[in-house]
Amino acid sequence: MIAWLSAVAAVTVQLVVMVAAAPLVVGLARQSRAWVEGRAGAGVLQPWRDLRKLLLKEPVQAEGTRLQVAAPVVLLATSLMVCAQVPLVGTVSLPGLPGDLFVVVSVLLVGTVALAVLGLDSGTAFGGMGSSRHMTIAALVEPTVLVAVFAVSIPAGSSALSQIMNERLAAPSTIASPASLMAVVALGIAVLAETGRLPVDNPATHLELTMVHEAMVLESSGRDLAWVELGSWLRLAALVGLVGNLLVPWGQATTASPGALLVGILTLLAKLALSAVVLGAAEVFLAKVRLFRVPELLAGSFALAFLAVTTSYLVT
Amino acid sequence: MTAVDLGLRLHLALAAAGVLVALAAAPERRARWAGSLAATAAAAGLVTGLAAMAGTEGRLTLSTALPLAPLTLAPDRLGGLFMAIAGGVGLLAALFGIGYAHGPSSSATSWAAFVAFLPSVQLVPAAADVVSFLLVWEAMAITSTVLLLADHEHRPQVLSATRWYAVMTHLGFLALLAGFAVLVAESGGTTLDELARAVESHRQQGGRYHGALALLTIGFAAKAGLVPLHVWLPRAHPEAPSHVSAVMSGAMAGTGIYGLVLIAVRLMPEPPQWWALALVALGIASALYGILQASVATDVKRLLGYSTTENSGLMAIALGLAVLLRADGETGPADVALVACLMLAVSHAAFKTTLFLGAGSVVHATGERDLDRLGGLLPRMPWTATAFALGGLGAAALPVTAGFVSEWVLLQAIIHGARGEGRVVAVVMPLALAAVALTAGLALLTMVKAVGVAFLARGRSEAVATAREAPAPMVTAMLAGAGVLVLLGVAAGPLAVAVAGTVDARGILATSTAGLHLAAVDAGLEPVRLTGGVLVLTALVAGPAILLERRRPRRRTTLPWGCGGVRTSPRMEYTATSYAEPLVRVFGDALRPTRDVAVTRTDRAWFVVREVRFHQQLEDVVEQALYRPLQAVLNRTAELARGVQNGSIHRYLTYSLAALIAVLAAVSR
Numbered sequence A: 001m002i003a004w005l006s007a008v009a010a011v012t013v014q015l016v017v018m019v020a021a022a023p024l025v026v027g028l029a030r031q032s033r034a035w036v037e038g039r040a041g042a043g044v045l046q047p048w049r050d051l052r053k054l055l056l057k058e059p060v061q062a063e064g065t066r067l068q069v070a071a072p073v074v075l076l077a078t079s080l081m082v083c084a085q086v087p088l089v090g091t092v093s094l095p096g097l098p099g100d101l102f103v104v105v106s107v108l109l110v111g112t113v114a115l116a117v118l119g120l121d122s123g124t125a126f127g128g129m130g131s132s133r134h135m136t137i138a139a140l141v142e143p144t145v146l147v148a149v150f151a152v153s154i155p156a157g158s159s160a161l162s163q164i165m166n167e168r169l170a171a172p173s174t175i176a177s178p179a180s181l182m183a184v185v186a187l188g189i190a191v192l193a194e195t196g197r198l199p200v201d202n203p204a205t206h207l208e209l210t211m212v213h214e215a216m217v218l219e220s221s222g223r224d225l226a227w228v229e230l231g232s233w234l235r236l237a238a239l240v241g242l243v244g245n246l247l248v249p250w251g252q253a254t255t256a257s258p259g260a261l262l263v264g265i266l267t268l269l270a271k272l273a274l275s276a277v278v279l280g281a282a283e284v285f286l287a288k289v290r291l292f293r294v295p296e297l298l299a300g301s302f303a304l305a306f307l308a309v310t311t312s313y314l315v316t
Numbered sequence B: 001m002t003a004v005d006l007g008l009r010l011h012l013a014l015a016a017a018g019v020l021v022a023l024a025a026a027p028e029r030r031a032r033w034a035g036s037l038a039a040t041a042a043a044a045g046l047v048t049g050l051a052a053m054a055g056t057e058g059r060l061t062l063s064t065a066l067p068l069a070p071l072t073l074a075p076d077r078l079g080g081l082f083m084a085i086a087g088g089v090g091l092l093a094a095l096f097g098i099g100y101a102h103g104p105s106s107s108a109t110s111w112a113a114f115v116a117f118l119p120s121v122q123l124v125p126a127a128a129d130v131v132s133f134l135l136v137w138e139a140m141a142i143t144s145t146v147l148l149l150a151d152h153e154h155r156p157q158v159l160s161a162t163r164w165y166a167v168m169t170h171l172g173f174l175a176l177l178a179g180f181a182v183l184v185a186e187s188g189g190t191t192l193d194e195l196a197r198a199v200e201s202h203r204q205q206g207g208r209y210h211g212a213l214a215l216l217t218i219g220f221a222a223k224a225g226l227v228p229l230h231v232w233l234p235r236a237h238p239e240a241p242s243h244v245s246a247v248m249s250g251a252m253a254g255t256g257i258y259g260l261v262l263i264a265v266r267l268m269p270e271p272p273q274w275w276a277l278a279l280v281a282l283g284i285a286s287a288l289y290g291i292l293q294a295s296v297a298t299d300v301k302r303l304l305g306y307s308t309t310e311n312s313g314l315m316a317i318a319l320g321l322a323v324l325l326r327a328d329g330e331t332g333p334a335d336v337a338l339v340a341c342l343m344l345a346v347s348h349a350a351f352k353t354t355l356f357l358g359a360g361s362v363v364h365a366t367g368e369r370d371l372d373r374l375g376g377l378l379p380r381m382p383w384t385a386t387a388f389a390l391g392g393l394g395a396a397a398l399p400v401t402a403g404f405v406s407e408w409v410l411l412q413a414i415i416h417g418a419r420g421e422g423r424v425v426a427v428v429m430p431l432a433l434a435a436v437a438l439t440a441g442l443a444l445l446t447m448v449k450a451v452g453v454a455f456l457a458r459g460r461s462e463a464v465a466t467a468r469e470a471p472a473p474m475v476t477a478m479l480a481g482a483g484v485l486v487l488l489g490v491a492a493g494p495l496a497v498a499v500a501g502t503v504d505a506r507g508i509l510a511t512s513t514a515g516l517h518l519a520a521v522d523a524g525l526e527p528v529r530l531t532g533g534v535l536v537l538t539a540l541v542a543g544p545a546i547l548l549e550r551r552r553p554r555r556r557t558t559l560p561w562g563c564g565g566v567r568t569s570p571r572m573e574y575t576a577t578s579y580a581e582p583l584v585r586v587f588g589d590a591l592r593p594t595r596d597v598a599v600t601r602t603d604r605a606w607f608v609v610r611e612v613r614f615h616q617q618l619e620d621v622v623e624q625a626l627y628r629p630l631q632a633v634l635n636r637t638a639e640l641a642r643g644v645q646n647g648s649i650h651r652y653l654t655y656s657l658a659a660l661i662a663v664l665a666a667v668s669r
Helices: A003-037 A046-057 A072-086 A101-121 A127-156 A163-168 A176-195 A222-247 A258-284 A290-315 B003-024 B027-052 B077-100 B108-123 B130-151 B156-187 B194-205 B206-223 B231-240 B242-267 B272-295 B299-327 B331-364 B382-393 B402-417 B421-457 B472-490 B492-502 B527-551 B580-586 B621-644 B649-668
Strands: A060-063 B058-064 B071-072 B506-511 B517-519 B521-523 B554-560 B595-600 B609-617
Touching: A003 A046, A003 A072, A003 A222, A003 A258, A003 B421, A072 A101, A072 A222, A072 B527, A101 A127, A101 A163, A101 A222, A101 A258, A101 B402, A101 B421, A101 B527, A127 A163, A127 A176, A127 B421, A127 B580, A163 A222, A176 A222, A176 A290, A176 B331, A222 A258, A222 B527, A290 B077, A290 B421, A290 B580, B003 B058, B003 B108, B003 B506, B027 B077, B027 B108, B027 B492, B058 B382, B071 B130, B071 B580, B077 B108, B077 B194, B077 B331, B077 B421, B077 B472, B108 B130, B108 B242, B130 B231, B130 B242, B130 B580, B156 B194, B156 B206, B156 B231, B194 B242, B194 B506, B206 B299, B242 B299, B242 B331, B272 B299, B272 B421, B299 B331, B299 B402, B299 B421, B299 B580, B331 B382, B331 B402, B331 B472, B331 B492, B331 B506, B382 B402, B382 B472, B402 B421, B402 B472, B402 B492, B402 B517, B402 B521, B472 B492, B472 B527, B492 B506, B521 B609, B580 B609, B609 B649
Parallel strands: A060 B554
Antiparallel strands: B058 B071, B506 B517, B517 B521, B595 B609
C-alpha cells in the first residue's frame, strides 16, 4: 500500500513538474533564439501568459465544426499520459503500468490523430492541408521511431522504459556505444519531426501555405487553443526530456523518496533548460526544408536507426 | 453427444432451413426470415467454434455413395478458433443484411447463396479430411461468386470483378487440389492426421514434399489476398454487397490464413526455412503494398479491400517469423509470434467487419462509395460514424482496441526474437520491424483519411445532404462489431490465453486485471489500467474544460479562416485525393500515378486561365506488370489455337485419322 501510494505520488509530482515546466521550455527556446538573433525577446514566461490569456478569452468557432471542443481535450489527455509514463523525474512507474515504449508511442499517436482530425473537422483548405501533411510526416516518422526503440531496448532486453533507464544507469558504457548513439540521434530527429520543430515545420510561421501544425489549429481559439498548445508543449517537453535522459540518465530518482525526487526534479529541469537553449539557438541556423525534402531527412534518420540495430547484433 | 457434435448438426440444419426459406418465402418477408435463420446458424457456429476452441471434441460424419472415406467434420482447437471468427462475422453480417439487402442483393438467389455461403466459410476450419475440406472450400468459392454477381445487370464492372474473382479463386483451388493430391498419394489416406503422419515419415524425400508445400501455399495465399495474388480483392470487395464484403474480408480471407497456420502447426510441423523466409517476404510485400494502395484509394470499399491485403501480410509476417524462430530454437518468442498471428486474425475480423458494415451503411444512406463525394456525415449518421471511427482505430492499431494489442504482441515477438545466434534472424527481424512500423504509420494516415473525409467537415455532394441514419438492425450489427473490437482490446489477457491454447503456445498468461503477460519474453501490457489512467487524466482535463464551459457558455460561431473570413464552399475542402497527394509524391515510383492536367485559357489573354481540369488515375502496379503480359500471352495462344479448328469437316476427319494412327503406333510398340 505504501509502495503504491509513493509510486502514485512520484508520478503526480512528475506530472505537476512537467505541466509547470513545459511552457517554460518553449519560452526558453524562444528566448534563447531571440538572444542569438540580438532581439530582446518576450521573456521566458510568455507562454504561460499566453495560456492565461487564452483561457480567459471567449472561444470563437468556425461554422459547421463538431470536434473543436473534444479533440483538444483528447490531445491534452494523451500528452499528460505520455508525461506520466515516460521516466523524466524518476524511473518510478505507476504500479502495474510499466511505461512500455511501444505503448507510449501509441498514446502519442492517439494525440497525433486527434490533432489531424481537428484539422479536417474545420472543413477549410488550410485545415485539410495541415492535417494531410501532419499525417504524412507521422506515417514516415513511425519506422524511425520504432526501429530506434528496438535499438535502445536491445541492451536491456525489454521495451519497458524503466528497465532501459536502469540498465543505462547500471552500465554507462552502453550509452556511448555506437549503436546507442546512432539510435538516440535517430530518435532525436524523429522527435523534431513529430513535435513540429525546424527543419520539418516552423513553429513561428505566419504564412498559411507553409504551415503544418499551425494550419490544423487555425480554427481553434480561446480555451480550445489553450488545450492544444499546452498539449503540444507537453509532448515536446516529454520527448526532449526522454532523449535527454537516454543520453544522460544520471540524476533520475530510482526510488520514490523525497530527497531522490528533489534531485530528480532539479536534474530534469537542468536537462530541459539546456535542451531548450540548444534547440532555440540551433534553430537560428536552420531553415525549414521543403515538405518534399522531409522524407529524405526521415529516410536518413531511419538508416541511422537501422544501422544501430544491426551493429548491436552483428558487432558484439 | 458433446456440444460440438450438437452444434455442427444444428448449424447445418439451420443453414439448410435458411436456404429453403430464402427460396420459398415471399419477397417482403424473405430478408427477415432468411436473415434471422442465417444469423441463428452463424450463432450456432460461433458457439460450436468456442466449444471446440475450449477443447471439446466432436464430429459429424457424412457417408457418401462414392468410393471414398466418409466426409468428416471435426474441428480441433485451432479449427474452432477460425470457426468462431467466421461465426461471429457471419452473425453480424446476417443481422446487417436484414436491413441492408435491397434490390438485386435481396433476391431469392442472393439470399439463398448468402445463407449457404456463411456455413461454408465456417466449415472450412472444421473439415478433418481433404475431400470435405476441398468440397467446402469450393462451396465457399461458388456461393461467393453468385453473391458477387448480384448487381451485374446495373453495373458492368461487376462482371469484370466477378471474372477476376472466379479465375483467381479457382486457380487457387487447383493449386490446393494438386498440393493435397501429392500428399494423399504419398500417405495413402485422406484425413489430415494421416497426411501429417506421412509428412513426418517422408520428410527426407525432398522434392515432392517441397512441391506440395509450395502449391498449398499458393492456394492459401490467393485466398488470403497476399501480393501478387491479391488482384481480385480490390475489385471484388467494392462490387459485392457490403454485408458480403464483410464476410469475404473478415472471415473468408481468414480461411487462407487458417490454411497457412494449418500447414505450419499440424500438417507439416517444422516447415523448411525457405518457406518461412518466403512467407515473411510475401508478408512484407503485401503489408506495404496493400497499405500504400489503401492510403491513396478514394473508393472506401476498395480502400478496405487493400487494407485486407495489408493485414493478411502482417499475419504472414508473424507466422513466418514464428517458424523461423522455432527452427532457431527460440521457442518463447516463436510462440509469441504465432499467438500474434492468430490475434491479428481475430482483431482483423472484428475491425474489418465493423468497417465494411459501416461503409455499407454509408452506401445505403448516400449511394456513394467515393470518399471525394462524401463528408459531413457525423451529425447525420452519428452511430455509423461512431462504429466506423472505432473500427478505424482498430485498423490503425491504436489503443484501446484488439488491433493495438495484437500489433503490440507482434512487436514484442520481433524485438525479443533476435537474441539468438542465427544470422538470418538478426537480419530479418529489423527488416520485419521496419516494415510493420511503416505499415502502421500508413495505416494511421489511411484511417484518418477514411474517417475524417467521410464523416467530418461539410458534405461534398448532393447525395450527402439527404443521408439518414441506418435502420436498427444495421446499427446494432455495426455497434456490436465495434463493441467486440474494444472489448477484446481491453480484455487482452483472456483473448491471448484463449488463442494461445489453440496452438499450445506456452508462456502466455493473463493477469488479474485482464492484462497480458508474456512470460516467455518478460513483457506485459495492461489495457485496463492504461484505460483507467487515461480516463483519470481525461477527467482532470475535461473537468476544468466543462467547468469553464458552464461558467462562460458563450461561444461565438463565425466564418472559418481562409486568409480572411471566407464563405467556404465544399469544393474548397481537402478531398481524399488531395489528402493523399503528398504520399503519392513521396511514393511516386511505387505507385506510378497517371496524371492529366488540362488548362483552358481565355481568348483575350493567354495568362488568364478559364478552367483547369485535373485527372489522376492510380492503377494496380502489380496487375499492370504481372497480369497484363500474362493475359496478352494467353490471348495470343488462344488466337493460334483457333486456327486449328476452322469448321471444315475434312480437317476434322484428318485429325481423327492422325489420332487413330498415332494411337495404333503407340499401342503396337
